[in-house]
Amino acid sequence: MGRPKANKPRNSNINVRLTAEERATFDDVAADLGFANVSEYIRFLHNQRVGETVQATAAEDFKARYPKRLIRSFHKTRLGEMIWGDSRAYLFNGAKPDSVDLIMTSPPFGLVRKKSYGNEDADEYCNWFRPFAEGFKRALKDDGSLVIDIGGAWIPGQPTRSLYHFKLLVMLVEEYGFHLCQEHYWWNPAKLPTPAEWVNVRRVRVKDAVNTVWWLSKTPFPKANNRRVLAPYSKSMQDLLRNGYVAKLRPSGHDISSKFQKDNGGSVPPNLLAIANTESTSRYQEYCRDNNIPIHPARFPPQLPEYFIRFLTEPGDVVLDPFGGSCVTGAVAEVLGRRWVCCEMSEEYLDGALARFQPSPVPLLKDRPASYEIAPPCAVPVDDADTPLFADGGAKRPPRVTEEQAEPKPKRRARAAV
16 A cells, blocks of 8 residues: 655654664664564654653743744634634643533544654644643643544555554553543544455454543542533433333342433433534535635534533633644534633634624524444344455455456356257
8 A cells, every 4th residue: 555645754864873783782672662663763852852841841831932922813602702822822822721521622634644654643633732741731721621522543565553553541641740641532424434455355454433532630529510411312322211220239239229210311321422424515514615724624513522511610700722723622612601712723713603603693503413333243133154254364455356257247058969
């Protein structure tokens, strides 16, 4: 599979004089750590040093590095404001300390997809994220929450995954003192089978259909109430509530008491959020097309921020999206009666975001699918003998199969002798 072009191609070389023993040691250590070559190992060591430098940067230094002149007000509504510019300037010179109740955002994880040179990409990403982490810590209230929707990335040329989003989580917890309240997974039922090379062509991976969503906080006990986000009862639970249930001890050891029969108005939802991202003819998109404005390519559906805004904030609380994009978070916060701020570097994306508020905020969906179906594993019977494993793990593309090969014509019966 062809390697994608990088925004910053590595076409510059440097010579380092080493003894044969030193070179052998470099090769051995690089291999032991999982690097493809010595170059990757050296870049990793460099990025570690850069990270230590950034980590040692005090908040006051960030305050000077990202002055308020880097941002300006773009548009205001009754409850919120779009800000054009670098959100780090807002975090250190715009927002007051301990003033934000919820940071709901999806950072540009495309940085890793564009570069993707192996292990070191995660370190580059974490170093880039450090000023934001420090800013989040400064702006967020002690009982507030930080929610980060961040998709994974595949390492180009091979069917393996980058660890950058896990390394980001570890950094936020271990270095910046955030607590992982709970991980969520956003499942998009409408997502196409990707990456096509490994899923559809070589058939050695399955469809990548979830994004990880990290819910973090400054303290172990941020404000929250899951009664705000209840799901409808299943048919079996409705039958149980209607017909009753005999309290007993399950084989698993769980004591199912009579309290299980209480109608709480709905069931506690799982941390798997089933939200189809199928918007194609919304007011936002039509406005962008009519005015020749680029449509933001990575919009999450309104139901995602709605879930966390309802779950984790009160009306009148402050919601911040430092990577605002087309301002989906702000539009949802406006409808739900929360104050909000969305920061975005691209003026064109903010031009398009105006459609979400003019002439009035877009209302939230009222009619929603009661549920989505997902088939259990191995639901389609397959004969192992007819479907052997790819012994090389997909290292080579399988030969192309023509329609005639895929669907052999039935054999003609021999004519009887006369």
